[in-house]
Amino acid sequence: MSLRLKLLAAFAYVLVLVLVALEIPLVLSLSSRVDNEVRSRAASQAQVVAAAASARLGERGQLQRVVDQTGRDIGARVVVVDRRGRLLADSAGSQLRDESYASRPEIAAALAGRPGQGTRQSETLGTELLYTAVPILEEGRTVGAVRVTQSNAAVGDRVRRNVLVVVGVGLAALVLGLALAWVLAGSLARPLRALARTARRVEEGELDARADVCGASEQQEVALAFNDMTERLGQVLEAQREFVGNASHQLRTPLTGLRLRLEAAGLKSDDPAVQKELELAEAEVERLTRLLNALLTLARDGERPTLRAPVSLRSASEDAYERWLPRAAASGHVLALEGAGDALVRAGEEDVAITLDNLIENALVYAPSGTRVTVAWDEDGRLAVLDEGPGVPADEQRHVFERFRRGRTDRPGTGLGLAIVETLVRRWGGSASIRSRDEGGARAEVVLPKVGTS
Structure with missing residues (x-):
């Protein structure tokens, strides 16, 4: 994961924690506030209706207009009963007029002079209702009662709308915060990426490359x-x-x-x-x-080479074959060429020749007399020397390219041959490797960039 993404993830984590820590108490507070506001408004309206009805109990027309207006204002059902619990006015209509409500617990309590507020399940409507019941007083005597009922679903809808608003604001803040974090993380990572590009240029031998001094x-x-x-x-x-x-x-x-x-x-x-x-x-x-x-x-490792002309791997292999054929014959080895086609590579002619000389010499030193040493190439820029010697153990295949590292101390050599091979090949952007062959012996291989590739 890049530094920019790590900074963005850390900022997002902190921002989400902050938003959750702020919004959960805010949502709970809003829910409680909405509930208290609805209850308080219902209680105050019930008291207003009770005060207005105390002087109009005998005037049903005016009393009906009062409960209709109040019902529309607060979105609730408002009923007024006399002291015996008979219905005098109902914002839901006059179909149930004179019906007795005395058996309703909240009405009975209000007629007894005890105002009440709470919730109950309505069997007729199949929903939970918030009720508010208050007595109607005249000269200190209870002459009736007012009940205001409204669905708790409306209260829940209002709470949910407020919660959605709060969550929406939180998400908008999160998006804006992440956008700002992305910009800030980019400003922090940009100089580091530029420094890395400059370091790679220096690695490639461009020692006059310098990093831009910018940022924090x-x-x-x-x-x-x-x-x-x-x-x-x-x-x-x-x-x-x-x-x-x-x-x-x-x-x-x-x-x-x-x-x-x-x-x-x-x-x-x-x-x-x-x-x-x-x-x-x-x-x-x-x-x-x-x-x-x-x-x-x-x-000279680290010098930036200059390409004068591409090198033919076929020609370089044939020249090396001619140079080493007498030495191979003198040591009892069979030197052979093996390749199809040709490849032009981006490398110095002398460097390729030195590379082949070291690989062939290394094979002649470690391969027993009477065995075959093969110089091979292909059209993909691969150049290899194969022998029928003891091979190279897997744990030694990387170390043999170290300076003064020798596979066997009982054989002549300085331990610099393969180190020189890797140095020369790396100068041109190539790679060197060695591994044991399944049929026995070792395969030392270099890969050089072909002309036309980067």
């Missing part, structure tokens, strides 16, 4: 530190290149002179023992020269 102060500090590190890295590599150039000249010259002197000394002496010692000395000088060349090649 901490991000600017990281960018400045990265630029300082890249600057110092460039200086170190430049000093290393200068050292490589100087060392190449200063060391190769005396080694060449030493080899020439040994050859001249061999021509002047007829003593077989002396000549043998001189030949051994020449072999050591040659070994020292190869080691020096290997170290200088590794020292």
Whole structure:
């Protein structure tokens, strides 16, 4: 998960917690407030009707108009009964006029002078009702009662509407908050992505690449530190290149002179023992020269190469075959070529040649005499050397590319051959690997980018 998504998820988590913590008490408060408001309004209207009816109990027309108006105002049914519980006025109509309501508990309580309010289930309507009953007083005496009833479903609908409004506001706040968090997270992640792109450019050898100093102060500090590190890295590599150039000249010259002197000394002496010692000395000088060349090649690791011309894998393999055929015959190996078609790769001709030389030499060292060593290529940019030696254990297949790492100490070598292969191939954006073959032996393979691919 990216940094931006992690920041967005964290912000969303906190925002949801805050909204839940705020909205649950608010919803409960609104529900209680709506219920209390409905009850209070019903009680006050019932008292108003009772006050108006106390002087109009004998005037049914006026009394009916009062209960009709009140019923419309509060959306409820309003009834007025006399002191014996007989119906005098009903906002629902006059069909039940003079019917006795004295048996209704709330009416009986109001006629006894006890106002009441509560809920009950209506069997006729099949719904829960909120009732409010108050006595009608005249000179301190109870002369009738007023009852106001309304469906609790209406109260529930009002509560639900308020809850939906609150939830809608919360969701809108959540969406706006997430949009703001997305923008803020993007502003935090953008400099880091730019820094990563710059780091990859430096990795590819573009040492003059620098990170943009932008963003928060901490991000600017990281960018400045990265630029300082890249600057110092460039200086170190430049000093290393200068050292490589100087060392190449200063060391190769005396080694060449030493080899020439040994050859001249061999021509002047007829003593077989002396000549043998001189030949051994020449072999050591040659070994020292190869080691020096290997170290200088590794020292150039990180240089950005320049492609002069694409390299044909077929031609490079055939040239390597010609170079190593005498050495293979002398060691008792059968050197072979195997490939179909050709591939032009983005690499230096000398680097490909050195890569093949090291892979073939490594195979000739570890494969038993009398076995076959094959140089293979394909049209996908793969170049491989196959042998019939002991193979490479799975836990060693990555380590053999480390510098001075040798598969077996009883065989000649410096432990730099495969390290040089990986260094050269990586310079051109390729890869190197080695694995054991099912039929026995090892397969050392490099993959180089083909011309026309990136």
